[in-house]
Amino acid sequence: MRAFTYERAKDVDAAVAAAQNPGARFIAGGTNLLDLMKVEVEKPAHLIDVSRLPLKDIVDAADGGLTIGAMVTNTDLAADKRVIERYPILTRAIVNGASAQLRNQASTGGNLLQRTRCPYFYDVSKPCNKRAPGSGCSALQGINRMNAVLGGSDACIAVHPSDMAVAMMALDARIETKGGAKGGRTLPIAELYRLPERTPERETNLEPGELITSVILPPAPPGRQTYRKVRDRASYAFALVSVAAILDIDDERKVRGARLALGGVGTVPWRARDAEQGMSGAVVGDKTFQAAGEVAVAGAQGHGGNDFKIPLARRTIARAFTDLTAKA
Ligand SMILES: Cc1cc2nc3c(=O)[nH]c(=O)nc-3n(C[C@H](O)[C@H](O)[C@H](O)COP(=O)(O)OP(=O)(O)OC[C@H]3O[C@@H](n4cnc5c(N)ncnc54)[C@H](O)[C@@H]3O)c2cc1C
Numbered sequence: 001m002r003a004f005t006y007e008r009a010k011d012v013d014a015a016v017a018a019a020q021n022p023g024a025r026f027i028a029g030g031t032n033l034l035d036l037m038k039v040e041v042e043k044p045a046h047l048i049d050v051s052r053l054p055l056k057d058i059v060d061a062a063d064g065g066l067t068i069g070a071m072v073t074n075t076d077l078a079a080d081k082r083v084i085e086r087y088p089i090l091t092r093a094i095v096n097g098a099s100a101q102l103r104n105q106a107s108t109g110g111n112l113l114q115r116t117r118c119p120y121f122y123d124v125s126k127p128c129n130k131r132a133p134g135s136g137c138s139a140l141q142g143i144n145r146m147n148a149v150l151g152g153s154d155a156c157i158a159v160h161p162s163d164m165a166v167a168m169m170a171l172d173a174r175i176e177t178k179g180g181a182k183g184g185r186t187l188p189i190a191e192l193y194r195l196p197e198r199t200p201e202r203e204t205n206l207e208p209g210e211l212i213t214s215v216i217l218p219p220a221p222p223g224r225q226t227y228r229k230v231r232d233r234a235s236y237a238f239a240l241v242s243v244a245a246i247l248d249i250d251d252e253r254k255v256r257g258a259r260l261a262l263g264g265v266g267t268v269p270w271r272a273r274d275a276e277q278g279m280s281g282a283v284v285g286d287k288t289f290q291a292a293g294e295v296a297v298a299g300a301q302g303h304g305g306n307d308f309k310i311p312l313a314r315r316t317i318a319r320a321f322t323d324l325t326a327k328a
């Protein structure tokens with residue numbers, strides 16, 4: 001690990017000001033950043049500890065939504081009664097990720113900004129455009145079983161690993177920030193993440209030194225919610241495919257509204273809007289749900305080792321919506 005300096009920010013303004021230092025990085029729970037520093041993938045010169053900032057509350061919003069402080073731990077967010085009742089998709093996504101110890105330490109902001117688990121990103125002896133721009137992508141012709149089938153480019157096919165972000169994508173969360181050129185802003189979560197294209201090293205639209213201060217959840221959408229995660233073992237494993245599904249049906253069992261987001265398959269947490277629109281007004285059942293699965297992965301591209309994710313995603317989508325109907 002390289003030497004670095006450290007300071008604990010006393011408030012948000014101080015954190016944002018300190019982030020102007022060259023090579024400065026925020027550290028929250030540290031469960032991802034420290035691992036990357038140990039293998040010298042991340043080499044910050046200065047760490048700004050934001051974990052004790054007063055951003056640990058979950059507050060009711062006037063419109064019926066929730067505002068979640070960026071330092072709320074994954075455990076506290078998943079266990080919040082309002083989240084369990086109104087956004088069960090979020091609780092399910094969180095508790096399906098990592099381990100209890102990690103969730104106790106990991107923060108809301110850090111979870112959204114965790115970096116890919118592509119093995120070549122961690123292996124500094126191998127080419128990786130995300131870690132070393134212009135060096136090449138080892139995964140394209142290499143071991144790519146865990147890599148993306150949606151949103152990839154010739155430069156990178158790394159999966160975004162967060163489960164929480166997939167649920168927040170389905171819930172149309174908004175991200176609040178401080179710092180950066182505008183001093184702070186609110187942006188939809190869909191605009192937080194960037195496709196890799198030619199610059200996979202830039203994963204988000206945040207500016208250097210821009211701090212996530214909170215996540216806003218709009219009022220819960222009507223209908224039932226579920227999060228289904230398929231992985232190599234029952235716990236403590238990243239998704240091969242995950243599905244965040246919300247389904248609202250009328251008395252004639254027709255779809256009034258559907259939302260669908262995917263994890264484990266996309267270079268960003270993936271919202272499948274075409275599939276959602278295709279379901280509108282359709283009678284619920286196998287035909288509708290299988291069609292949704294087809295549409296959701298219509299543009300998918302496998303790279304050999306990860307080809308299996310395409311049919312797996314189709315089936316997992318159909319299964320998630322079937323579960324929601326069965327419970328109705
Ligand atoms: C063994 C293991 C298994 C895991 N399994 C899963 C899994 O199945 N599903 C899953 O979703 N996750 C999984 N994780 C990842 C885990 O959820 C993340 O490591 C964690 O959520 C990151 O949060 P943190 O607060 O520790 O972030 P940190 O490590 O502190 O920071 C991560 C990044 O975010 C930046 N950052 C942090 N907070 C802010 C902020 N407020 N504003 C701006 N930038 C910020 C940091 O600079 C850093 O770049 C796993 C991790 C491990 C080690």
Ligand code: SF4
Pocket residue numbers: 116118119120121127128129130131136137138139140147155156157158200
């Ligand atoms: S997929 Fe992305 S992270 Fe993985 S080796 Fe290629 S460039 Fe690096």
